[in-house]
Amino acid sequence: MSILNKPFNTPYNTAPFSKIKxxxxxxxxxxxxxxxxxxxxxxxxxxxxxxxxxxxxxxxFSGEQLDRISSIFFNLNSAETNAEIQKIAQEVSPLLSEFSNDITLNENLFKRVKSVYDKKGEFELSVEQETLLDKKYKSFSRNGANLSEDKKEKLREIDKQLSQLKLKFGENILSETNKFEMLITDKKKLSGLPEGTKEAAYQLAESKNKKGWLFTLDYPSYIPFVTYADNRELRKKISLAAGAKGFKNDELDNQDNVIKIAKLRYERAKLLGYSTHAHFVLEERMAKTPETVQNFLNELLEKAKPAAESEFKNLESFAKELHNINRLEKWDSAYYSEKLKQKLFSLDDEQLKPYFKLENVINGAFTVASKLFDLNFEEINNIDKYHNDVLTYKVTNNNGDLTSIFYADFFPRKGKRNGAWMTSFKPQYVKDGTNERPHVSIVCNFTKPTISKPSLLTFNEVTTLFHEFGHALHGMLANTTYPSLSGTSVYWDFVELPSQILENWCYQKDALELFAKHYETGEVIPMDLIEKIKKSATFNEGIQTLRQISFGLLDMSWHGQNPSEITNVKAHEVVAFKRTNLFPEVAENCMSTAFSHIFQGGYSSGYYSYKWAEVLDADAFEYFEETGIFNKEVATKFKNNVLSKGGTENPMTLYKRFRGKEPKPEALLKRAGLLK
Structure with missing residues (x-):
C-alpha cells in the first residue's frame, strides 16, 4: 500500500512531500x-x-482519501511538475473522470438522492443542509443521471476525452514557455532595462552555462523586458513569442485542442438538454444566463470604450512625439504606457520597488489580516515542503486555536506554470465533532533575489500577492460542516470577491505605512509616492477594462454558441475581438491557443466573473471606506457573512447580509474613473 493511502503521521496532518515518490x-x-x-x-x-x-x-464525506491524493498530485502538476508526473496525469485523468461518471450515472444512488430531494419537507434541514441537498441533486441531474443508457455512455466518452485534452493543452503551454530563450550578448541592447532585471538575466544565463543575459517567457523576465527595453525589435521578438504559444503548427500546437474542447463541451451540453455550454455553466452562477453575461459585458464596453479610445489616442501621440512611432504595435503598449505614466505622475515601478521587499509585503498582508480578522501567522519549519522555495506558516486565531496551515510559493522555475493562483491541500469541514482545519496554498511567479538585491516586487506584483492572499483568507477562515461547501467552493462569479477586495488595501496610506518600507534604509514610503500610486491607479483604466471585456467576450464566443462551424481558431478570434481591438492585428499571434483560464482551468463561460466580482468588490470596499479601512465591525461582518460561509447559501443573500443592499456598478465605474 502506498504511503498516500495510509494516515499521514505528520504535524497537523500535512502532506508528507519528502516521502512521496x-x-x-x-x-x-x-x-x-x-x-x-x-x-x-x-x-x-x-x-x-x-x-x-x-x-x-x-x-x-465519501472519497476523502481520493480527494486528498488528487489535491496533492494536481497541485504538484501545476507547481512542481516533470515528465513523469505529466505522464501519470494523462493516465489518471480518465480514471478520475470515469469514477466521477460512475457516481453521477449510478441509477440506484440517484434514486436514493432523488428520494431525499423529493421528500425534503419531511426532514428538518438547516440552510446549509438544504444547500447541500440541492447541490448533490443537481450534480446528478445536471450530469446525466436522467439520460438513457446509450446517452450515458456517450457522456462518459466525452468526459474522458475532455479530461485528456485539457491536460494536453496545459502541457503544451508549459513546454512552450520553457522552450523560448532569448540570449543577448551585446550590452547595448539592454538599454532601458532596470539593473535588477539585468542582474537576474545574467544570473540565469550563468546558471545555464551561457555568456550574456538570458530572457524567457516567465513573467519576472518577460514583463520587465516588454515594459522597459528600449530595443523595439527585441521587444517585438519576445512579445511575438509570448503571443504565439500553442500557435505554430508544430507538435506543441493547441489549435486542434481548442476546437475539440469547444465542440465536446457543446456536444455535452446538448446531450444534457442545454442550448450551449454557457447555458449549462451559468445555470449555477450568479449571472444565471448567457444573455445576462453578454448584457453585462456590453454595458461595460459601452462605458469603457470611449475612455479606452481616448487613452489609446494619447498613447499614439505620445509615442509619435517621443520616438516618431507612426503605428503603435502590441509590443509598444507596456513600454509607452510606462513612459507616459512616468511623465504624467513622475512615477515608475523602479522608484517603488525598493519599498516592496517580498518579505515585507508578506508581513504586510499578514498584518492587514490580523487587524481585520484576528489572525496570527507564525513561520514553521517542522512540516514537509514540495520545494525548498516554499514557505510554511501556522495560522492561529487570537485564542491560539489553529485556523489553517499556509504554504506560499513565490518564484518561477522549470516545473511551474506561469501566473498566480490559490489552491488547497486539505479542505475545512466538521466531522465527528472535530472542526478539521484547511491547508491552503498560494503560488506566484515573482522576481527571485539576486546576489546584490532581495526580491523586490513591482506594484503590480504587490496587488497580485494581496489578490491571491484574499483567496487564501477565504479558504483559511472557512467554517462550514461539509467539505463541498467549504472555503472557495462558491459560485464562480462570487469567488473573486475576497481576492479583489483585498487589493484595495494596497492603495491605502494606513495599510501601506505598515509594510512599504525601503529595503535598505527602513524609511516608510513617502506620502507623495502614496498619492502618486492613488492618482495613477486609474491610468489607462479604459484600455485595461477593454482588455478584460475582450477576454470575457472571447470566452463567450467559444462557449455561448454552437461552435461546430468553427474551423479556424484565429479567424474566429479576430471576429470575437472586433469591437474591443485597439492595436493592429498580429497575424503570428493567437490568444485562444494559450488561454489556459478557459481551456485548462475552470473559467469556461466564467471569465466575465473578474469584472462581475469587481462590481461587488468596489461596492463592498466603499463600505470599508465609509467606516475606516480597519473598522472591526465591518471586517467582522465580512468575515462572518462572506469569508467563513463558503457556498452554504446563495451568494447574493450573503452579500446583502454583509452590505445591507445589493451592489451597484456605479462604485466600480467611479473607482475606475469611467463615470463622468
Whole structure:
C-alpha cells in the first residue's frame, strides 16, 4: 500500500512531500478509487430508507482519501511538475473522470438522492443542509443521471476525452514557455532595462552555462523586458513569442485542442438538454444566463470604450512625439504606457520597488489580516515542503486555536506554470465533532533575489500577492460542516470577491505605512509616492477594462454558441475581438491557443466573473471606506457573512447580509474613473 493511502503521521496532518515518490501516485489513485467505490456501494446497499444523513451527508464525506491524493498530485502538476508526473496525469485523468461518471450515472444512488430531494419537507434541514441537498441533486441531474443508457455512455466518452485534452493543452503551454530563450550578448541592447532585471538575466544565463543575459517567457523576465527595453525589435521578438504559444503548427500546437474542447463541451451540453455550454455553466452562477453575461459585458464596453479610445489616442501621440512611432504595435503598449505614466505622475515601478521587499509585503498582508480578522501567522519549519522555495506558516486565531496551515510559493522555475493562483491541500469541514482545519496554498511567479538585491516586487506584483492572499483568507477562515461547501467552493462569479477586495488595501496610506518600507534604509514610503500610486491607479483604466471585456467576450464566443462551424481558431478570434481591438492585428499571434483560464482551468463561460466580482468588490470596499479601512465591525461582518460561509447559501443573500443592499456598478465605474 502506498504511503498516500495510509494516515499521514505528520504535524497537523500535512502532506508528507519528502516521502512521496512519483511512482507512488498511480497505485495510490487506483487504491483510493477502489476504496471510494466501496463507500458508494455502502450508501447504495443501505437497507434503511434514504435520509439526509445516510445518503446526502454520507456522499459528501465519501472519497476523502481520493480527494486528498488528487489535491496533492494536481497541485504538484501545476507547481512542481516533470515528465513523469505529466505522464501519470494523462493516465489518471480518465480514471478520475470515469469514477466521477460512475457516481453521477449510478441509477440506484440517484434514486436514493432523488428520494431525499423529493421528500425534503419531511426532514428538518438547516440552510446549509438544504444547500447541500440541492447541490448533490443537481450534480446528478445536471450530469446525466436522467439520460438513457446509450446517452450515458456517450457522456462518459466525452468526459474522458475532455479530461485528456485539457491536460494536453496545459502541457503544451508549459513546454512552450520553457522552450523560448532569448540570449543577448551585446550590452547595448539592454538599454532601458532596470539593473535588477539585468542582474537576474545574467544570473540565469550563468546558471545555464551561457555568456550574456538570458530572457524567457516567465513573467519576472518577460514583463520587465516588454515594459522597459528600449530595443523595439527585441521587444517585438519576445512579445511575438509570448503571443504565439500553442500557435505554430508544430507538435506543441493547441489549435486542434481548442476546437475539440469547444465542440465536446457543446456536444455535452446538448446531450444534457442545454442550448450551449454557457447555458449549462451559468445555470449555477450568479449571472444565471448567457444573455445576462453578454448584457453585462456590453454595458461595460459601452462605458469603457470611449475612455479606452481616448487613452489609446494619447498613447499614439505620445509615442509619435517621443520616438516618431507612426503605428503603435502590441509590443509598444507596456513600454509607452510606462513612459507616459512616468511623465504624467513622475512615477515608475523602479522608484517603488525598493519599498516592496517580498518579505515585507508578506508581513504586510499578514498584518492587514490580523487587524481585520484576528489572525496570527507564525513561520514553521517542522512540516514537509514540495520545494525548498516554499514557505510554511501556522495560522492561529487570537485564542491560539489553529485556523489553517499556509504554504506560499513565490518564484518561477522549470516545473511551474506561469501566473498566480490559490489552491488547497486539505479542505475545512466538521466531522465527528472535530472542526478539521484547511491547508491552503498560494503560488506566484515573482522576481527571485539576486546576489546584490532581495526580491523586490513591482506594484503590480504587490496587488497580485494581496489578490491571491484574499483567496487564501477565504479558504483559511472557512467554517462550514461539509467539505463541498467549504472555503472557495462558491459560485464562480462570487469567488473573486475576497481576492479583489483585498487589493484595495494596497492603495491605502494606513495599510501601506505598515509594510512599504525601503529595503535598505527602513524609511516608510513617502506620502507623495502614496498619492502618486492613488492618482495613477486609474491610468489607462479604459484600455485595461477593454482588455478584460475582450477576454470575457472571447470566452463567450467559444462557449455561448454552437461552435461546430468553427474551423479556424484565429479567424474566429479576430471576429470575437472586433469591437474591443485597439492595436493592429498580429497575424503570428493567437490568444485562444494559450488561454489556459478557459481551456485548462475552470473559467469556461466564467471569465466575465473578474469584472462581475469587481462590481461587488468596489461596492463592498466603499463600505470599508465609509467606516475606516480597519473598522472591526465591518471586517467582522465580512468575515462572518462572506469569508467563513463558503457556498452554504446563495451568494447574493450573503452579500446583502454583509452590505445591507445589493451592489451597484456605479462604485466600480467611479473607482475606475469611467463615470463622468
Amino acid at each position: 512519483d511512482e507512488d501516485f498511480l497505485p495510490a489513485f487506483k487504491e483510493a478509487i477502489k476504496n471510494a467505490k466501496a463507500e458508494i456501494d455502502k450508501i447504495v446497499d443501505n437497507a434503511e430508507s434514504p435520509t439526509f444523513e445516510n445518503t446526502i451527508e454520507a456522499l459528501d
